[in-house]
Amino acid sequence: MKRLLIAAALFAAPLHAAPPAAFDARVESLRQAAGATGLAIAIVEDGQVTLAKGYGVRKLGEPAKVDAETLFMIGSTGKAFTSAALATLVDAGKIGWDDRVIDHMPWFQMYDPWVTREITIRDLLVHRSGLGLGAGDLLSVPRGSLTRKQTVERLRYIKPATSFRSRYAYDNILYGVAGQLIEEVSGQRWEDYVRDHVFAPAGMKHSTSDNDRRFAIANRAHPHGRTGGVVRGLGEQRVLDERDELGRALAPAGLIASSATDLARWLQIQLAQGAVPGSDKRLFSEAAAAEMWKPVQVQPINPAPPGLEGMAPNFQAYALGWEVRDYRGAKIVWHAGGVFGFVTSVVMIPEKNVGFAITLNSEDSDVRLGLMYELLDHYLDAPRQDWPARFSKFLDERLAAGKAAVEQTMATPAAVGPSLPLDRYVGTYTDAWYGDIVVARDAQGLTIDFTTTPDMKGRLKHHQYDSFVAELTDPNLERPYVTFSLGAEGKVERVTMKPVSPIADFSFNYRDLLFTPATPKK
DSSP states (O other), X not given: OHHHHHHHHHHTSOSOSSSOTTHHHHHHHHHHHHTOOEEEEEEEETXXXXXXXXXXXSSTTSOOBOOTTOBEEOGGGGHHHHHHHHHHHHHTTSOOTTSBXXXXXTTOOOSSHHHHHHOBHHHHHTTOSSOOTTTXXXXXXXXXXXXXXXXXXXGGGSOOSSOTTSSOOXXXXXXXXXXXXXXXXXXXXXXXXXXXXXIHHHTOOSOBSOHHHHHTOSSBOOOEEOOSSSSTTOSOOEEOOTTOSSOGGGGGGTOOEEOHHHHHHHHHHHHTTTBOTXXXXXXXXXXXXXXXXXXXXXXXXXXOOTTOGGGXXXXXXEOSSOEEEEETTEEEEEEEEEETTEEEEEEEEGGGTEEEEEEESSOOHHHHHHHHHHHHHHHTTOOOOOHHHHHHHHHHHHHHHHHHHHHHHHHSOOSOOOSSOGGGGOEEEEETTTEEEEEEEETTEEEEEETTSTTOEEXXXXXXXXXXXXXXXXXXXXXXXXXXXXXXXXXXXXXXXXXXXXXXXXXXXXXXXXXXXXXXXX
């Protein structure tokens, strides 16, 4: 058996013993060309860390440099940490991947009673519950006033988009359920359990899932983005409010901060199927490692945009907190992540025993994805291509098309409406899963307050008919159209919404909202 393991290790050795030649210069030139503020990269080859380094600065206008220990928010790549936390409970015999959720949380409910009875822990992690894309995200995007348990309790009001286990649709809210389940089983908040049972035993000394601790660390990257334009992504790079992110209720879906040093450690553990480097200990068992990388839910493959055809996979599927796909004949285990002001990729090529992580404190995905595919080509011994230029062209064209569409719509509204005097739109309106919005009037016109989301408010500017645009005071947020529907008696019967921008992030799932006048309290 030992000989077989040695042989397997030899055959798994990477084709290259180091990152590409002149890699540092390449990274820095791409960062500067894109106007990206800072980034950090970790590379692991054959169990060894061959790069853990920072580039650029932590905050625009300040001199502090990014280094290997600078904390970055890593977005949805944190889903794999929640899966790993569950794996430690599986290894301890406290849960099973295919246990029903109600076996551990009897109060848990989905919209459909049958789904409530049947949904398993595995189902929580693979985006096949029947919920629509991004369902429930507005409870925590960009901020949220609800506790994790309150957010989970509101799941019972979110109608499914498809039947159970029939289709893939990415969501965050069920990872919030997974975090609540960890608390119910262990007695510890998800934040504390991940700290004690994942970060600490893994030797990830800088990583945290707790905001108070992160804000107390000086060596942290600040978020940056281009906002305030016709669509998000246009304009000058600016510093964002670092507290303007996914609400804590859905932190298990993507609110972990980590460094290049710690991500290198994470990659070592993943590639070693749970073994902690430099020790005889394990973070999770080989059996758990196999489960977490096992494809479960097939993902649809959409045609690649022009110029990016070479990245199109032949298969892709979602595992437990990871995506599994092919690229140039090799299996890739990876995940992308993004929260306001940060984007991340964590990527592994198991057959080459190579992994790398790229994280930026800006939203310049052309740099992140471009470097990702350049590194994949390098380790797969493929011809070098200018992937950053290709992604930059694609993203620029996408932003331009979005801008043109919004400008055209805004420039030609029907000169009709509103149907009612403004006072007749005033009131409190309720959506079963989101909660209340309050429409009020002052000397300047109508205002709107999304009460479940702290500080998400603004003015209603008439667009056409009985539709208004919510000009939100926070320029980091996507503006919605707010449409009032009248009944036969001329009273508002319901309020619906949709994003103004056709390329708005799916987390601004305004389309899922259906508000009706709140019943006066007795």
